[in-house]
Amino acid sequence: MSVRPLAASLLAATLAATALSPASAQSNAARWSGPYVGGQAGIGNIDNDRPQVLFDTNRDGTFTDTVRTSGGANAFSPGFCDGRAQGVTPNGGCDNGDQAVEYGAHVGYDMALGNLVVGVVGEYDRSNLKDSVSAFSTTPANYVLTRELRDSFGLRARAGVALDDTLLYATAGAIHGRFRNSFASSNTANAFAVTDARTSGWGYRAGGGVEQRLGGNLSIGLLYLYSSIKDDGDNRIDVTRGTAPATTNPFVLVNAAGTQFQRTDDRFRSHSAKVTASLRF
Secondary structure (H helix, E strand, O other): OHHHHHHHHHHHHHHHHHHOOOOOOOOHHHOEEEEEEEEEEEEEOOOOOOEEEEEEEOOOOOEEEEOOOOOEEEEOOOOEEEEEEOOOOOOHOEOOOOOEEEEEEEEEEEEOOOOOOEEEEEEEEEEEEEEEEEEEOOOOOOEEEEEEEEEEEEEEEEEEEEEEEEEEEEEEEEEEEEEEEEEEEEOOOOOOOOOOEEEEEEEEEEEEEEEEEEEEEEEEEEEEEEEEEOOOHHHHHHHOOOOOOOOOOOOOOOOOOOEEEOOOOOOEEEEEEEEEEEEEE
């Protein structure tokens, strides 16, 4: 199931909370002021990538080359797909619906100004959400590049309206993610190596949510976030001859040292819907 329907459900819940909470019910709004700690858990879902892989056959650092067979044909004419290849040809399709459980902890501080609540929250999340793109050669064979978000640190501002014990808010801020890059191929003749397996980068996230006080100092909520993180690593795949004949191996025809390739999109985009629980002081 995609996170986007969950985001729509969150919006519906927010609108319902607004309808059920009269605008005049502000007597307890000041109770939102102060620090809080808590946890969150939910589902992350990959936003569609641009399914393209670029090649550097002469190893000059410019990924604008075409890998060609000994007969001059485009070795990757079958094309590319968004997701993990399910076969050695595009006819097998690609799995592009990757999603994963995310969980973590947060700490924050809110200040009530009348029924307006503003604040800041820092968070840490664990994940194994994966974003893959695949290429297909005329061999036939598949080549799958995967970027996996391992964990992230975020700092967000948030602002909303307190309707008695219900808080409706929007939020945005910065996020730092750490990735693990991997590669798989049905090609067993060549040798492959990932040049920068562990990478990281900064980005932004934004969304909104609804939070409900249950009594005492406990509150629970629903939160939707869209995240976009730029992977600053120099992640490439090195392809060398392996056991394939040099005279017919497309990867070493231009340069005996082999070919390098990488994905076009250096951004990791995802949607997430989470349940939150906080203890307020």
